[in-house]
Amino acid sequence: MVSGLSSTSKHLIYCASVALFLILTLVSSARAQEKFATHPLLSSGYSSIKIFDRQGRFAGRILPEKRYWVSIDRIPAFLQKAVVAVEDARFYEHSGIDIRGIARALVKDVVKGKLVEGGSTITQQLIKNKYLSGEKTIDRKIEEARMAMEFEKKYTKKQILEMYFNEIYYGNGAWGIAQAARLYFDKNPEELTEAECSLLAGVPKNPGRYNPLGDPSKVAMRRDVVLKRMAELKMITPRQRQKLRAQRVTFTQPGQAPYYLAHIKSKLIERYGKEIIEQGGMEVTAAMDLNLQKLAEKTLREGVKRVSPQLQGALVSLDPATGDVLAAVGGVDFTKSPYDRAFLARRQPGSAIKPLIYAAALEKGVTASSIWDDTPVAYNRGNNQTWKPLNYGREQYGELTLRQALAYSNNVITVKVLEAVGVPYFVDFARNMGLPLRQHNDLSLALGTEEVTLHDLVQAYTPLANGGLRSEPRTIIRIYDKNRRAWTQNPPSVTPVLSPAAAFVTTRMLKDVMVYGTAKSLKKLSQERPSAGKTGTTDDYRDAWFVGYTPQVITGVWVGYDKPRPGGKGFTGGAVAAPIWEQFMRPALASRQAVDFPKPDTVVSVTIDPATGYLATADCPEKRDEFYVVGTEPTGYCPRHGGDALKPQSPELPPPDAEGEGADITL
Numbered sequence: 001m002v003s004g005l006s007s008t009s010k011h012l013i014y015c016a017s018v019a020l021f022l023i024l025t026l027v028s029s030a031r032a033q034e035k036f037a038t039h040p041l042l043s044s045g046y047s048s049i050k051i052f053d054r055q056g057r058f059a060g061r062i063l064p065e066k067r068y069w070v071s072i073d074r075i076p077a078f079l080q081k082a083v084v085a086v087e088d089a090r091f092y093e094h095s096g097i098d099i100r101g102i103a104r105a106l107v108k109d110v111v112k113g114k115l116v117e118g119g120s121t122i123t124q125q126l127i128k129n130k131y132l133s134g135e136k137t138i139d140r141k142i143e144e145a146r147m148a149m150e151f152e153k154k155y156t157k158k159q160i161l162e163m164y165f166n167e168i169y170y171g172n173g174a175w176g177i178a179q180a181a182r183l184y185f186d187k188n189p190e191e192l193t194e195a196e197c198s199l200l201a202g203v204p205k206n207p208g209r210y211n212p213l214g215d216p217s218k219v220a221m222r223r224d225v226v227l228k229r230m231a232e233l234k235m236i237t238p239r240q241r242q243k244l245r246a247q248r249v250t251f252t253q254p255g256q257a258p259y260y261l262a263h264i265k266s267k268l269i270e271r272y273g274k275e276i277i278e279q280g281g282m283e284v285t286a287a288m289d290l291n292l293q294k295l296a297e298k299t300l301r302e303g304v305k306r307v308s309p310q311l312q313g314a315l316v317s318l319d320p321a322t323g324d325v326l327a328a329v330g331g332v333d334f335t336k337s338p339y340d341r342a343f344l345a346r347r348q349p350g351s352a353i354k355p356l357i358y359a360a361a362l363e364k365g366v367t368a369s370s371i372w373d374d375t376p377v378a379y380n381r382g383n384n385q386t387w388k389p390l391n392y393g394r395e396q397y398g399e400l401t402l403r404q405a406l407a408y409s410n411n412v413i414t415v416k417v418l419e420a421v422g423v424p425y426f427v428d429f430a431r432n433m434g435l436p437l438r439q440h441n442d443l444s445l446a447l448g449t450e451e452v453t454l455h456d457l458v459q460a461y462t463p464l465a466n467g468g469l470r471s472e473p474r475t476i477i478r479i480y481d482k483n484r485r486a487w488t489q490n491p492p493s494v495t496p497v498l499s500p501a502a503a504f505v506t507t508r509m510l511k512d513v514m515v516y517g518t519a520k521s522l523k524k525l526s527q528e529r530p531s532a533g534k535t536g537t538t539d540d541y542r543d544a545w546f547v548g549y550t551p552q553v554i555t556g557v558w559v560g561y562d563k564p565r566p567g568g569k570g571f572t573g574g575a576v577a578a579p580i581w582e583q584f585m586r587p588a589l590a591s592r593q594a595v596d597f598p599k600p601d602t603v604v605s606v607t608i609d610p611a612t613g614y615l616a617t618a619d620c621p622e623k624r625d626e627f628y629v630v631g632t633e634p635t636g637y638c639p640r641h642g643g644d645a646l647k648p649q650s651p652e653l654p655p656p657d658a659e660g661e662g663a664d665i666t667l
Contacts, residue, residue: 036155036163042068042178047482048186049268049282051261053290054324054477060255061186062265064278068178072162074190075177080161082201085229088122092157096123096148123148125204126164165189170203171211172254184212186252195247202226212251257293258334260286260327263343264475283480287324292317292588296327303580304332304559307571312562314341314454315584316473317555320462322492323471326553326588328455339562346451347560351409351518352536352545352573353435353448355510356460358406358414360421360429362502362629368403368509369613369626369634374412379443389415389447392537401610403509403626407517409535411447418446432497434459434470448536458547458556464506464532465549467600468498500600501629507532507597508627518574519546525582529589530596533581535573540566546577548585552592557581602630609638617642 049062072080084091090098098121120128127147132140151160170180180203181189185196192200202222203210210222224245231241255261264286268276276282296315304313317327330340339345362368374397378386391397391411405413418426423445427437435457437450455473462471472493479488510532514522518535525531533548542564547556557577560567567576599605605627609620614634616623619641628634637643 036159037069037071037166039067039069039166039176042070042074042188044074044188044190045483046188046280048182048280049277049284051255051264051284051286053286053288053293054326055289056285057290059257059286059288059290059293060261061252062261062268062277063179063182064280066278067175069166070162070176070178070189072158072165074188075162075165076190076192076194076197078194079165079177079189079192079197079201081235082197082226082230083164083204084122084161085233085235086201086226087125087204088120089229089233091122091161094121096150096152097121097145120144121148122164123151123160126160126167127151129167129169130163168204169207170200171207172213174211184251193249195244195249198223198226198230198244199249212249213254256290257288257297258338259297259330259340259342260288260293260325260475262330262334262338263328263340267476279483281481281483283482285477285479287319287322287326287474287477288328289326292327293329295587296329296584299580299584300329300557301332303583307559307576308567310561311559311567312337312341313557313559313580314345315555315557315580316342316454316458317553317584317588318458318462318471318473319552320465320471320549320554321494321552323459323462323474323494324477324492325473325475327555328475337562341454341558341562343453343455345558346453347543347558347564348448348450348538349452349457349545350448350536350538350543350573351411351414352457352534352547353430353445353450353452354406354409354414355464355506355534356430356433356435357418357421357426357446358402358509359433359464359498359502359506360426361402361417362505363429363499364421364425365629365632366402366417366420367613367626367628367632367634368401368505369608369610369628370402371399371613372402372405372413372416373399374405374410376412377416381442387444389443401613403512406509406534407512407515409513409518415443415446418443430460432470433463434472434497448538454545454556454558457545458554461547461549461554461556463498464503464510465551465554465597466494466503467500467598468496468503469494470497499602499629501602504597504600504603505627505629510534514548518572519548519578521574522548522578522582525586529594531585532597533578535578537572537574541568541571542566544571544573544576546573546581548578548581550585550589551595551597553585553588555581555585555588557584599627603627604630604633606633608634609641612638612640614638614643 051059053059090100124144127144131147132144166176169175172183174180174183177189180200181187181192185192199212199219202225209218212219227241227244230236231238264284296317300313300315304311312331315329318325328342330342331337374391376388376390378388381387389411400410400413423441423443427439427441430437435452441450459473463469474490474492476490478490511526513519513534514526514531519533529550531548531550533546536545543558543560545558557580559576605625607616607623608614608626609616610622610624615637617637620638
């Protein structure tokens, strides 16, 4: 219709069209009395759910997801004046479009030689936000003007201003003054100060640039424009202007620990129902240590990125004595992917499940010095199919002690141990430890083929670190309901599930994993601080795990792709997950005293010949102290060096080329 014309010509046509339309349609009519609120009314007593860490430090808020409507009488008069001053000074005089304002804008456009000012009224802005697109065409501007004048005939100025405040965008996902006041100042609109109002009044001009969390210099500059205009219109005195410019305003910062807060939100919904988020009015003390949480987020993000920017990861850290979740990170970047891989994602743990199988064997009387043969065995799976588990790299070592088999993550021996323990027994045992498994399973469980969450796997290790006591993971310590003025306590839940002796001996075996086994890169740390742990690597290098602990902290790390695919040779728990674990644990433990795992009275230490598993004689060329559950320790002396019986000698074990793990399966 107007193609080929200059910007100034187009603007002249627009002005003329609008003026003509105004003359033809400007007639008085009765104001609408019907309800026009498009969202539920905001409760006057609302306050957001605030989250504090275990030391009382503010961590963030859980805000309602719904939008709420605020009546004009709850919007401060100062804010109303400020918006009118900076957006539409003649709001109370025009009838939807401001001919004087359009003319003024036109003069500026002619001087500049381009469209720099649109002359839109508050009513036009409301129409554009509520009904129209943001395209800048003459046709759209004319339609906007027509609708604005219709609006002015239908609604009072007070109603239009109320709609404007409830529909306008304030940046960072905040639509309307209710969300803006809550997001930036944690207040209801009527509680806003004049200084806060002067900031919010400047936001609609450019929400991305002028919102209170934006560049402070730009935000302050826009506020100054608002105050200057108010002074020019005699809405405030010069003295008030200077006072408000000098007044410092504190904003509510964006929440920290987004994955942790999202989990707390789900726990609150689980306990109270979905409406609790909309009701608010709670102060939650989380089990989180905010410093450790920030450390975990940074360590995971940087550690995963060093391997590949496409990878994902998760980290969970507990206090084994109480189950308190000190840190939980469900991914490398919450803004890009809020899916929680710490609590929700189920993946195969690989060899990280093996310590539980060995602990179950110890409970059944097997000892750490018992000798096993890793010659592969074929198992009948029915339908003329057999399963022949092999070691990582298909190597064979012959005879190994149970201790060596765990340190080197020997697949064949682990399957044989599970066979001796019994699958049904182990499934019940693992469930008691905190790791739910399917009832219908087979010996492939030994290789970590059952999918689990990182959260559950870390919980299942707590009895090993805690003298046989399983600690239920706790993310919420207490809740204060401000509306009822009542506290709800959430005490730790600790249950004995494993004998202290079996827990201690398993831990002593897992120490070797970090000395000469699949996580030997952690040897230095293990020497500085008594610690134990286990790597996990799944078939085709799809998942890398490490779960390790000291008497004070237990931490698990998972790294992999969201859509499972091989990470390439070398993508193992020891090479990928263990370094991230160390980067977190070193500073996490820095302020804690180094202590060893206490030996229970039900454990005895004797000197044996590790080649035979018998008590060492003076002639044994190699001796070592081994730990036993009382009653399972050897009583006879080494038959090869002066004893009575004959026991085959275990050959010397060469160090593996890589992690001795991975579900290398032949059908």
